[in-house]
Each structure stands twice: as C-alpha cells, then as structure tokens.
Amino acid sequence: MAKEVSPGVLALRKVVDDVHADARKAKAEGKLVGWSSSKFPCELAAAFDLDVMYPENQAAGIAANRDGEIMCQAAEDLGFDNDICGYARISLAYAAGKRAARKFDPETLEYIIDPNSGKPLKDENGKVIIGEDGKPVKDPKTQQPYTVLVDIHEIEALPDGALKDKYWESIKPYRQMRIPQPDFVLCCNNICNCMTKWYENIARMCNIPLIMIDIPYNNTVEVHDSNVAYVRAQFDAAIKQLEELTGKKFDEKKFEQACANANRTASAWLRVCDYLQYKPAPYSGFDLFNHMADIVTARAKVQAAEAFELLEKDLEIAIKEGTTTTPFPEKYRVMFEGIPCWPKLPDLFKPLKANGVNVTAVVYAPAFGFVYEDLDGMARAYYKAPNSVCIEQGVDWREGICRDNKVDGVLVHYNRSCKPWSGYMAEMQRRFTADLGIPCAGFDGDQADPRNFNAAQYETRVQGLVEAMEQNAMNKEG
C-alpha cells in the first residue's frame, strides 16, 4: 500500500515544484533567472520579482537521483579538483552545460536499457522471482537506460531535427536536471567560504553579473555593530546592482512583504522543527532535510509559510493520534550532525532502522529558521549561519537541540565535501560527551560524491554507537 502523505507535505512539494516551474517559464519568456547561494538574502531578489534557483538544493537533488558521481567527474574533467565540495562540482559542471542523460541509439533513437538497473520482479505473493542464472529477475517497468553525460552547447550546435530533439529529451527529466541556465548569480558566503570561488567561477563561465555579499567568519558569539554596518552597506550595494540589472527601482513595499513572509515561514519552520522534541517523535530529522528544499527556495513566499503552517497542523494531529512517519519503533534518539550522504540515503538509513535509531535532532535545518524585526536585525540574522559562527556558538546551538530533543547519542558525518564544518567536529564531539554525557560516533562520507562513503565502515560505527548508548542507559539506571 502506498504510504499516505499528509496535506502539509503535499503542499510543501507543490511550493517547490511551482518555484521550479515559474523559473522555467520565466526563462522561456526571456525574463532573467538567477542562481543563489542558500543563505543569500532572498528578500532582496523578491523585491524585484526575480525568479531564483538554488544550486545547493539542486546538487542535493542530483546526488539523491544518483547522478552526483557523473557530474562530479564532469567537473573534475573541467579541471576542478576532487577535494572541492561535491555540491560545487555538480553545480559547476551544470553551469558549464553538462547534463546527465539517458543513453540512446542515434540510428533508431531508442533508449538503451541498462540490464543491471531496476528493482527485482516479484510474484503475486510478493516473493522475488529468480531467473535461470540464479539471479533475481528485474522488473522491466523499473529498468532505466544507461546514464551518459551530454553537453547542452554541443546539442545546440547540432542541426535541427529528430536527433537534436532526442538529445534534448534524453536529459534526465527530474526538475533538478532541468533548471534554467543563470542570467546572474547571488552569492553570500555566510553558509560556506567555498561559495565565493564557486560563484565567481559560474559568473565567469556564463559571463554574467555576480552580486556578492561577504559575511566573514565571526569569532565572537555577539554580532557587533561594526559587523552589522558592513553587511548593511553591502545590502545597499546589492540593491543598486539589482536595479541596474533589472532596470527597475527597488520596491520597498514588496521588500517589506517579502521580509514579513520570510519571518512567517521561519517561525512556522522552527515550530515544525520543535515537534522533534516529542517522545516518540512524530517524524524523523531526515524528513526535515527533505523540507529544507522549501525553506531554502521559497522562504520569502507566502505559500511556503502557509504550507509549513499546514504541516504544523498535521503534526499536531499526529501527536494526538500517536502516529509517526518513522517506519520503526523509536528505541534510541540521536542527533545527526552534518548534511546527509544524499547518494547513499538507503545505506544511511538501513542500520538506523535495524537498531531502532531515530534522528530527532539536526542542526542544519533550524539554522535556516531565523526571525528579525528590522534591517539591522536582518543583517545580524544573516551573520549567523552554521559555518560562519565560532565554536562556542556552534556547540551552544547543538547542545541546546540535544537537550531539548532528548538525544541518547550523536552521529557525526565527517563530510569530505565540507572541510569547514567537519574540521571542528572532533572538538565538538569531545564537548558533547563531556557536557552531555552521551556517546558520539563519526563516519566518513560525502554529501554528493558517493565515492567517499563506505557502507560497511558506516554500519560498524552505527552499531558501536548503539552498543555505547545501550551501555550508557544501563549505567544511568545503575
């Protein structure tokens, strides 16, 4: 039976689908479409009615659709080092015109099916059918063509006709592989320093304007007035650049409405995050990661606020009825530190499910829920992102969530794509154990490049964490 999806989740999916559809439509109509880093002030672009796409979400989607490796390799072939963030590599390859596509025969224009793809075929009793070779028979309905890399500039250069049309069609149909090329880029390096060079490269590759807001790493918990002044001045400069780009005057009313929407969305998002405090939790932290597509791409849209408010109602009902989206009884509760390994979600989830481990705390998600009252407050809010704050602030955020959400342990993703984040994790782990008295386990992986993850190593670390949590619980019981 298909899993029932709540009205809130359906509404959230529609919001993101609409954002993508609007951007594709705008591009088709010759309007400007921008690409933005996840924590650039979206309120500014909204004041100019600009359609904006988000390469970080796009890269996560491409990775979850198992095309991270081919896109990362494409970027490496262009000369980008494989030490660079996997999101950046995917995005840079995409910006250069590379696409993951379905292989076809240029003579017959028929897709060439990969015999290793697809799910096992099951009989009427749900039993996997085994073929003469002793291997499970594949369900032909689920089989896919081989994945190949194509280049949109090479396709554009082909003469018009059936072959050219087929090449366009062959590009993978999911929305993240179909976002329009950018006409400008909006970069704010509060989310990660890698952004600066990533967006500079896109701007150069595509010969388009770069609007940059620089938010330096803050080594104090407080955001000082001089920091605020520095960011406010950059807001003014960005507005001037956007006026030149669009030929429109800055619309203060639209800006104020966008700020109000962003605050309403953020408030609802934070309340949704708080539902993880319930024991058992009505959903999993991995669900929050999925909803991040909305909080990033549509924060300043009223539809996003409404969808999160609807989700909040769903969760209230779930609490009353004692239901949860987690498909197993919650035995242990952990904080998942870092971004998931999107290409390996089933591998990530399997040992957690097997051991009854629910992710009830994630720091990345609530970091996108910030509320402010005025422009200075807005500058202060944008100053605080996971990778731009000092370790004391980072520990405080995480330990607060761990306490509120009653976790038994911490699972830390040492993300090869994210050196700034993973770099201070060893010290954070030490503090979590010292301050909260809970065990922590770290594993190596990557948010987008599947080559950096080893399922067997991960499984051992999860099992070790479970055994340590079990022991910890026994020690507490005396």
Added chain:
Amino acid sequence: MATIYTLGIDIGSTASKCVMLADGKEIVGKSLVAVGAGTSGPQRAIDEVLKSAGKTKEEMSFILATGYGRNSLEGFADHQMSELSCHAKGASFLFPEVRTVIDIGGQDVKILRVENGAMTNFQMNDKCAAGTGRFLDVMARVLEVDVNDLGTLGAKSTKYVGISSTCTVFAESEVISQLAQDTDKCDIINGIHQSVAGRVAGLANRVGVQDQVVMTGGVAQNIGVVKALEDQLGRKIHTSPLTQYVGALGAALFAYKKACK
C-alpha cells in the same frame, strides 16, 4: 550444573580468530587463521577451535560473531555485535582496571573509552590506511622483511628517520627513496613505527586517554609501535600474549552473558 560453553568468532579484514570459553571464565580453545572476511578463514578457524577443544557446534550454548565479516555468519552465529564492544569486553577480562583500549586492526584503528568493563564511547580512523596494520604490511613488503620482525628490527635503530604519516602510498614512496639512499633498514622501520604511533596518538587524544591503557590486535605484538605509542602518549601501555584474540574473547564473554539470560 552442566558447563556452559560459548564461542566467540572475530572475522577481521586480515585474520579470523575464535575463542571458546567454559562458563565465561576459562579459555578452553582458540584458533587463528591468517585470512579474514570473504575467505575460507572463518570456517577454518571455527573447525580448528572445535577440534582443538574436542567439542561440536551443538555443544555451544551461544555463538557470537564480531568483526568486519560478522554478518557473513548469519545462520551460524546466534548473534552478532560490533568489534568495538567486543574488544572493550575482552580487554576488561584480561585487565580489569582498563579505561582506554587501543586496537590497531588490519584496516581500522579504534580507540575505546571503557567504564566498568564496558565501552561507553569510541573513535575510529577515517577512510585511510595510514596508522593501520595494512600500513605495516605494505612497509614490510617494501623492506623485504617479515612483518613479525619489524618490532625487533626497529629496536636496533640508532638514528631518527621521519616517514610521512598522511598516506600509505606516499609513505611507501618515501621508504623506497630512503632505501635508495642506503638508509639503514632499522632506522626506516623505527621511523615507520613513529609514523603509525603519531597517527594513532592523534586519534587517542580525541577520546581522552585514561589509565589503564591496553593495546589489542595483532599490531600490539610489535614492540616498536607499542614503545613509540607509549612515548607519544606519555603512558604505560599494557599488552597481553592473547592480544590477537581479544575481540573473539570479548565475543565469547558476551555470548556467555546471552546464554545465561
């Protein structure tokens, strides 16, 4: 009351080990085959331990598998646990005062925090062979010496030779380069031991090393690595002649606990 026999099987990446216990106290059989997961090693080790103890599988009250290849014994073992808990358990049996266990295995380095005989926290190496048993295997091959002789040879060193601790492949190149310069093998080996110890000490300090420190796994037989690690941590490290069997011993102890439930 009839004796309760339990069997612990530790299938590592480079060796398969078994320990049979009587009533969770007395070791009545042990075996070691120098090949691990995905080979004939596990079955050979099981056959050997049963034969040496004069017992059959049916006489085992509980069988518990651990190690990298633990899942391959599904259907044979009654339960499986991570090697982390098993090493902590085995080390506590041999050294009741242990608080920190350092296990250098074929492809993993584990630092375990132990409280009241059980693991409460741990750290493991990242996806890199530097500082593992495999690192020493590679170096021994390049130097054309038996890996079991590294400890004795390294002790004869008279001069410090630095070897990179960041990558097995590049460290191998460094060793070849040192050999080409006629550097004494014993000095190179000592440098290799320092390199392994540096990597492991860095990981151990993350957990916070507390006395008593016990080193387990095959590499604990290498006195050069143990000495280098003692120097770098500034603490006495305890080892046992049963060092290679500690994981299997822990598994047999957990098996006894399960059998008594």
